[in-house]
Amino acid sequence: MGEKPGQYLLWNELRGDWCNYDIVGEQYHGVAIYGLLPDDWSREGFETQRMFELVPEPANPHDRWAISVRADGKTVGYIPRQDCQSWANVVRRVAASGLIAMVPGRIYARDAKNWDEWDGENDPPREFASTVQIKLGDPDGALPINNPPTVPYTMIPRSAIVQVTKEDEHTDALLKFVPGSGYGTLFVTLHESVSGRAASAKPVVEVRINDERIGQLTPQMSQRFLPMIRHLASRGLVTACWGDIKGSAVAAEVRIDGIKANEADEVVLDGEPVTLPALIDKQDDPETYALPGWIDMAVQTGARHSYESQPESTTSSTPAAPPLPPAAWYDDPQNHRMFRYWDGLRWTEHVAPKVR
Incomplete structure (x- = not known):
């Protein structure tokens, strides 16, 4: 066998x-x-x-x-x-x-x-x-079109879909990820960055695919992710989440799906990193x-x-x-409104709401 x-x-x-x-x-x-x-x-x-x-x-x-x-x-x-x-x-x-x-x-x-x-x-x-x-x-959309991050990371649970902005400023980087079908799912990573001129600069969440910047979240939405991103970064971990891409040969848009800082419990913030294996080409x-x-x-x-x-x-x-x-966040079998953490052997008591 x-x-x-x-x-x-x-x-x-x-x-x-x-x-x-x-x-x-x-x-x-x-x-x-x-x-x-x-x-x-x-x-x-x-x-x-x-x-x-x-x-x-x-x-x-x-x-x-x-x-x-x-x-x-x-x-x-x-x-x-x-x-x-x-x-x-x-x-x-x-x-x-x-x-x-x-x-x-x-x-x-x-x-x-x-x-x-x-x-x-x-x-x-x-x-x-x-x-x-x-x-x-x-x-x-059953398999991601790119490989998992090559740096230490953790996948955060899914929650509500958020639109990435300013993709038009990164067209060259973004279009090479559009699959032939026009739609695909992928790993994205979230990073703290600064937007605007020095006097009025605001921290934002920069969105990357394969470590290439392809857009950002709005300043308002960024504030809902940044405390979690900073905490995980202090542990040496990049924040990764599920995303999808839809487009053509001339334009594309990306959405992300991950919990925000107020939804993250101690398992997400301080537990073992959640990772996924790479697939062959x-x-x-x-x-x-x-x-x-x-x-x-x-x-x-x-x-x-x-x-x-x-x-x-x-x-x-x-x-x-x-x-x-593998250990990860999955849909709670007992409550469709929640995620529950599976530790690789059994369901734990750790849950997180699916906020939309």
Whole structure:
């Protein structure tokens, strides 16, 4: 199998715990899904949230672009066929980087009445039924178009989107980051600078991509970020956050998304830096990525769940579960209005509001 992969949470603009995307084929993987539920789950209807893995299956006999959705290494369903090719570059690039693409999701399980097997007299027999939904955005925005900063940094949690200003003064630097699709997400860093002439100079937040200045925040908005930027700088850390770029060959604009100083708690200010791994370069042809040995090339055998017969496992070749997600701020599973800090092993008590 080779070295177990780390995990890479795909980026998207979706907020809260709403899972917008329906996968397919859950009915053929009932045993795997049933095994993810607690013993005391309510048969009337039970929902649980968890992370899911997106695994490319280039040897799938039905579709070489197939992408399985897995939990703890076991297949629970698939990305619908019509969307697989558009997501192939994302999941294969992550896999070729020695990582596994992760997305948040939910399982809804219940006991359904099997009317097809009803004898017309007694109660209809029970049948295990489940639905799996994941949070999936746009493939063009699922991975950053640039690498993480090369200097010591920490990623601050997302909060409310803020428009960067004065991009027109840095057109040459900015336009080279516009992707062919016209839209992309990226790492940006925030730095204290001074705007205006000496007599009336005001401190502002300078916004950089790959350490090149591409704009700034307004003086008023800058004041809401600067105390945090200064504090992190005193620890030798650059403030980094999620951003996006939209443009053409002649003009572009950038937005950033990160908490402000009044939203930062002690975990953000004084905790361990939050960093993300770099990915290999994007390839034009998804089939040119060299996929590592831990990819289970064979399609996992599915099994429907039956209350009369409960197989112990779906396949003997299930790969080992990859490590837990890295320490970072994620959407709070219990409150869509908040972020909660995951320390790499478990959810902590540290939360931060999503201020808009």
